Amino acid sequence: MGKTCDVCGKEIGLFGRFRYADGYICKTCYAKASRQFTETIRSKSLAEIKVLCAVKRDEASFENFKVTGKIGNYLLVDEKHGRICIPCNRMISQQVSEPRFYDIATIKACRIAYQPYMELTELEQLVKEQRSEQTIHYLKVIITLEDGREDAITLVNKPLRIKSYAFRQSFQFAERIQQEMDRLLNNRQKDNAEQDEGEEEYAAV
Numbered sequence: 001m002g003k004t005c006d007v008c009g010k011e012i013g014l015f016g017r018f019r020y021a022d023g024y025i026c027k028t029c030y031a032k033a034s035r036q037f038t039e040t041i042r043s044k045s046l047a048e049i050k051v052l053c054a055v056k057r058d059e060a061s062f063e064n065f066k067v068t069g070k071i072g073n074y075l076l077v078d079e080k081h082g083r084i085c086i087p088c089n090r091m092i093s094q095q096v097s098e099p100r101f102y103d104i105a106t107i108k109a110c111r112i113a114y115q116p117y118m119e120l121t122e123l124e125q126l127v128k129e130q131r132s133e134q135t136i137h138y139l140k141v142i143i144t145l146e147d148g149r150e151d152a153i154t155l156v157n158k159p160l161r162i163k164s165y166a167f168r169q170s171f172q173f174a175e176r177i178q179q180e181m182d183r184l185l186n187n188r189q190k191d192n193a194e195q196d197e198g199e200e201e202y203a204a205v
C-alpha cells in the first residue's frame, strides 16, 4: 500500500488520503480531482485523475482565477475553483511582491494577530469606544496551511493608536477577512463531511 500521493508524490497519512479506482491521492489533489468536492472519484482511473489535477497546474497566476469576492485590496476569493489570492499590497509592504494563491482545501486556520497582546473582544471594545490612546504595533491576519506553513495579510505595520481612523479602518478589514475565511473553511468542512460519508471505506482499509 502506497504511502505517497499517486499524483504529486506527497506523503499521505491514513486519514489524509482519498481512494480512487487505482489507489490513493492526497487531499490537495483530491480537491482538484473531485472539482472541489462536488464529484466522487471512486471510479476514476489514474489517467483521468491526472488530467483533472493538471487543469489548474498553473496555480501561481490569475489564469483560471475567477474573482467571486474580494475584501479591499487584501483578499480575493475564487469560490468557483475553491481558491484565494493574497494580492501584493504596495501601500503596506512598500515592496513589490508576487500575489500568493492558495487552494482553500490546503488552509487549516485563520486568525487575527496584533501586538501588544490582549483579548480580541477587548480590542474590539476599544475600537468601538474610539477613546483609547493605546498603540498597536502591527495588525495581521495569519493564514495557517495544513502543512504547517503560514502566510500573513498585513494591515498595519507601524504603530497606530487604537482610536485613530486608520487603525479602526484596518481593524474592520481584518475582521471581515477573518469572517470570510471562516465562512470558506466552514463550507469546506461541510463538503468534506458529506464526502466522507460516501467514502467511508477508504478509512477502513
Ligand SMILES: [Zn+2]
Pocket (backbone or CB within 6 Å): 005, 006, 007, 008, 009, 010, 025, 026, 027, 028, 029, 030
Ligand atoms: Zn497529491
